[in-house]
Each structure stands twice: as structure tokens, then as C-alpha cells.
Amino acid sequence: MRSRVTRAAIFAGAFMGPFGGGITVSMLPELGAGFGISAGTASLSVTAYLVPFAALMLVSGTLGERWGRRRAVITAYLVYVVSSLIAFFATWLPLFLAMRVLQGAANAFTTPLLLAVVAGSVKAGSLGRSLGWFGSLQAAGQTSAPLLGGLAAEVDWRYAFLGVAVAAGILAAVGLPPSPRPATRARPRLRSAWRVHVLRIGLVGGLGWGCVAGLNFLVALRLEDAFGLGAAQRGLLLTVLGVAGILTARLIGSAVDRVGPRRCILTGVVLGALVVAGVGLVPAVWAIGLLWAFGGVSSQLVLVGVNALVLRTSGANMAGSTSVVQSFRFTFAALAPVVITPLYHADAALAFLAPAALLLLVGPPTLPRREESTGAEDGAKA
Incomplete structure (x- = not known):
């Protein structure tokens, strides 16, 4: 029973990063209005x-691999609890933003280490099947965050931070299976996670x-400018990407086990390109919604x-390599508005085709x- 609860907590941790x-x-x-x-x-938050x-x-x-996965993840959850509680009580904007920084920093130590724990326990x-479950919960976190945050704000936005503090506290209490701390000579170096092979995967x-x-x-901009959809209608259509991701991630994980990850990645890249180009060109809202659902499958x-x-x-540094790849993922997502918005203002179709x-x-x-595969020795070079 304890092992099942711990396993459930590992997958629940996948929800926290995108949700936060x-x-x-x-x-x-x-x-x-509160500040x-x-x-x-306020978007600085x-x-x-x-x-x-x-x-x-x-x-x-x-x-995290050096310190021990269990210690690092539980510490990150506890930091998240403290920062969320301070954000709940904060009345000074710089303090609130500092706590958001601390939340992001804490969650940087959960996702890659939890992925490594999953990989080491299957x-x-x-x-692939286990990573599909993990991916579906990440998609659920990304999709539900605006909804649950909005519901909390209907009463008081601060309650959202109280809720995530409680959730992080529960995850910290459940913890992870014990993992032995590696000997000094076996501690992975940072460069073992920054190999060209890993960087290429991260770029893709x-x-x-x-x-x-x-x-x-960008899809929201086109829905407003080309079709005149209001905020609620745009928000509803945009959720189809996350919902499709939630519903298909487990099946995709099984496909990864059957045909291999490389083929799945290439399929996702080609499908994604077709989806994005189509969303920028099709003349009907229903077609954009259908294509955007396939965008969730592609992602x-x-x-x-x-x-x-x-x-x-x-090799030996699973969490380190995974964290580098995850960093590419969120960095590209953060850069997209900065890079693509000027293109959209110059030529709407080009913003999708590029x-x-x-x-x-x-x-x-x-x-x-x-x-x-580099083998365990690559990650162990100190």
C-alpha cells in the first residue's frame, strides 16, 4: 500500500511544475488589483x-543526482510550501515576485528527478508507457492551471497559493523511495549532461x-483578429490542445515502447508543422479547433x-540529462511570444508558416x- 501511494505521489509531482x-x-x-x-x-508573475x-x-x-534524488525532491517541495505560504500573505509586490522566483527554482528540482525515478523503477x-502517464499529468497541470486559478480568484486569488502549498506539503510528506547517495568518485559532472547528443535531443x-x-x-490572436471570438470562446478552444494531450499521452507512451522514441518524435515534428501551418491558413473556427487538438497529439x-x-x-546522469532537455522545452516556450509576435504584426500568415x-x-x-549510450562511466567522471 505504501509503495502504491509513493508511486502515485511521483506521478502527482508531474502535475506541479506546469501547474505552478x-x-x-x-x-x-x-x-x-490586489497589488x-x-x-x-501582473504578468511578471x-x-x-x-x-x-x-x-x-x-x-x-x-x-539533484549528487545530493540524492529523495533529499533533493523533498527539499524542493518544502521550499515550495514556504514560498507559497509567503506569497499567500504577501502585500508587497517585490516580495510576491521573489516568492514566484523561489517557486520556479524549487520546481526545477522536481520534474527531472521524478523522471529519473520513473525510469529507474519500470x-x-x-x-514509454510510464512516461506517457507522466506526460498526461503534465498536460493536465498545464491545462487546469488557468481554470483552477480563475476559480480561486473568484473568491480571493490568494487561496490558489494556499492550495498549492497544501498539495506540495502532502507530496513532501509522502516523499520518494530511498535512493543511496553516490560515492564521491561516482558523482556526475555537469558536462556529462551537456553532451552534444543530449543537446541535440533538447533542441528538437x-x-x-x-x-x-x-x-x-498566437492562435488566440488569430481567433480574435480573424474571427472576432471573445476571451471565453478563445480560452475554450485553446484547451483542446491540453485535453488531447491528456487523452493520448498514455497511448503515445505505448507507441514509444513499440516503435521507438525516434520515430515518434519525427512523427510529432511533421504533424506539428502541418498543424501550425494549417491553423494559420484555414478559414473556419471549427477547423482551427480540430487542428489544435492534433497539436496536442503532436506535442x-x-x-x-x-x-x-x-x-x-x-548513462549514470539520467536526471541531469533530462533536466537539460526540459530546460530547452520551457526556454523555447518562453521565447516564442517574443520572437513570433513581431512576425504576426508584419504578416499573420508568416507568423504561422515560419x-x-x-x-x-x-x-x-x-x-x-x-x-x-555512453554507459555509467560517463556520468561518473568527477
Whole structure:
């Protein structure tokens, strides 16, 4: 019974990272009113979370492997509890934003280490299926964060932070299975996670996520400008990407086990390019909604495939390699609005065709052609 609860907590941890990043998205007006600022300024709460979240994942997995996965994850949850409670009581904007930074930093130490725990606990031939479950819960966190944050804001936005503090506290109490701390000579070095092989996988994963799921804002712009949809209608249509991801991630995980992660990633890249180009060109709202649902399938093909590929080929430093790949994913998603919005204002169709072309031209040739394995000794070089 204890092992089942612990396993459930591992997968529940997958929910926390994306959820924490998106929880303030739908409460920006209320958040702004609470601190006497505009909703636009309140959007700093999203940036304050995502920047340290993405940046620290360049090193968080390796550091967590050195310290011990169980210790690092539980400490991260406890830091998340404290920062969420301070955010709940905060009446000074800089303090609130500092706590968002701390939340993002803490969650940078959960996702990659939990993926490594999953990879180390599954039977041979079933890694993809487990990663599919993990991916579906990440998609659920991303999709439900605006909804639950908005519901909390109907009463008081602060209750959202109280809720996540309680959830993180429960996860910390359940913990992880004990993992032995490696001997000094076996501690992985940072460069063992920054191999060219890993960076290539990370680049494809970042493109596959940033050029599809990261374009939610672009689809919303087109729905408003071309079809005159209101905020509620746009929000409802955009959720189909997350819902499709939730529903298909487990099936995609099984496909990864059957045909291999590389084929799934390439399928996701090609499908994503077709989806993005189509969303920018089709003349009907229902067609955009249908295509955007396939965008969720594409994103999960890339995400689950990339996670499986890097975990299979990372040697001793599984969490470190995975964290580098995850950093690419969230960095590309954060950069997408900055890079694509000027293109949209210049030419709406070009804003969709450019990322679609980038996926096709860069994704397939960048993906490693074989599942290179470095062996445990590569990760152990101190």
C-alpha cells in the first residue's frame, strides 16, 4: 500500500511544475488589483516563475543526482510550501515576485528527478508507457492551471497559493523511495549532461514544444483578429490542445515502447508543422479547433519521445540529462511570444508558416540518428 501511494505521489509531482507556472495566467486582473498595478504588470508573475524554472534546469538534475534524488525532491517541495505560504500573505509586490522566483527554482528540482525515478523503477520495455502517464499529468497541470486559478480568484486569488502549498506539503510528506547517495568518485559532472547528443535531443524537444504548444498565444490572436471570438470562446478552444494531450499521452507512451522514441518524435515534428501551418491558413473556427487538438497529439509525441530517448541514452546522469532537455522545452516556450509576435504584426500568415518551416527544416536533421549510450562511466567522471 505504501509503495502504491509513493508511486502515485511521483506521478502527482508531474502535475506541479506546469501547474505552478500557469496558475496566475487567468487571475492577472485580480492579482493586479490586489497589488495596485495593471494586469500587464501582473504578468511578471508568470515570467518570474518560468525564467528560473527553465534556467536552473540546466544544472538542477545533475545537482539533484549528487545530493540524492529523495533529499533533493523533498527539499524542493518544502521550499515550495514556504514560498507559497509567503506569497499567500504577501502585500508587497517585490516580495510576491521573489516568492514566484523561489517557486520556479524549487520546481526545477522536481520534474527531472521524478523522471529519473520513473525510469529507474519500470520494467524493461515499459518506459514509454510510464512516461506517457507522466506526460498526461503534465498536460493536465498545464491545462487546469488557468481554470483552477480563475476559480480561486473568484473568491480571493490568494487561496490558489494556499492550495498549492497544501498539495506540495502532502507530496513532501509522502516523499520518494530511498535512493543511496553516490560515492564521491561516482558523482556526475555537469558536462556529462551537456553532451552534444543530449543537446541535440533538447533542441528538437524545445522546437517541438515551443513551435506548437508554445503558440497558444498566437492562435488566440488569430481567433480574435480573424474571427472576432471573445476571451471565453478563445480560452475554450485553446484547451483542446491540453485535453488531447491528456487523452493520448498514455497511448503515445505505448507507441514509444513499440516503435521507438525516434520515430515518434519525427512523427510529432511533421504533424506539428502541418498543424501550425494549417491553423494559420484555414478559414473556419471549427477547423482551427480540430487542428489544435492534433497539436496536442503532436506535442505529446515529441515530449514523451524526447523524454524516453534521453533517459535511455543518458548513462549514470539520467536526471541531469533530462533536466537539460526540459530546460530547452520551457526556454523555447518562453521565447516564442517574443520572437513570433513581431512576425504576426508584419504578416499573420508568416507568423504561422515560419515556425512550421523551422520544425521541418531543423527538427529531423538535428535529432540523433541512433540511440547513443555512453554507459555509467560517463556520468561518473568527477
